[in-house]
Amino acid sequence: VxxxxxxxxTDFGTHFWGEKNNGFAVLYHNMKHGxxxxxxxxxxxxxxxxxxxxxxxxxxxxxKVACNSSQIGTFAPMWDLFRISSDKLALCxxxxxxxxxxxxKEINRYGEEQVRMHRKTKEExxxxxxxxxxxxxxx
Numbered sequence: 292v293x294x295x296x297x298x299x300x301t302d303f304g305t306h307f308w309g310e311k312n313n314g315f316a317v318l319y320h321n322m323k324h325g326x327x328x329x330x331x332x333x334x335x336x337x338x339x340x341x342x343x344x345x346x347x348x349x350x351x352x353x354x355k356v357a358c359n360s361s362q363i364g365t366f367a368p369m370w371d372l373f374r375i376s377s378d379k380l381a382l383c384x385x386x387x388x389x390x391x392x393x394x395x396k397e398i399n400r401y402g403e404e405q406v407r408m409h410r411k412t413k414e415e416x417x418x419x420x421x422x423x424x425x426x427x428x429x430x
Contacts, residue, residue, distance in 0.1 A: 315416075315423045322409055329402040333395055340391035343384045350381035 354377035360370045 315419060319416075319420070322412065326402060326405050326409065329398060329405055333398040333402065336391055336395050336398065340388050340395065343388045343391060347381045347384035347388060350377045350384065353377045354381060 354374050357370050357374035357377060361367070362370060
């Protein structure tokens with residue numbers, strides 16, 4: 292390790308605790324906030340999936356309208372084109388809905404792992420938390 296890297300490590304060690312020894316609290320807060328952020332992300336993706344599903348259903352409905360329309364005359368090829376494109380678009384959005392639902396499951400698994408790690412870390416650093424609180428009470 293070069294002297295520059297060593298200097299950075301000592302700078303980190305010197306400055307980690309920050310002003311008024313708040314470094315630990317900042318890290319702990321960020322860890323807790325990560326769980327909140329994960330829940331917010333899952334909720335956003337859930338809402339997005341609902342929008343995509345509704346759009347897919349609306350396109351299916353439009354496809355049926357195109358199917359039931361007059362298939363004779365000069366507009367017949369256009370009705371066929373609208374039906375086919377509406378069906379394909381509905382399928383694309385339905386597939387996206389499925390992928391978003393899979394993503395929600397992955398996000399939820401990640402969130403569960405975050406909770407487990409937070410609990411484990413909380414237990415492991417309880418002595419540090421107590422020491423930091425003692426330092427705060429002395430200052």
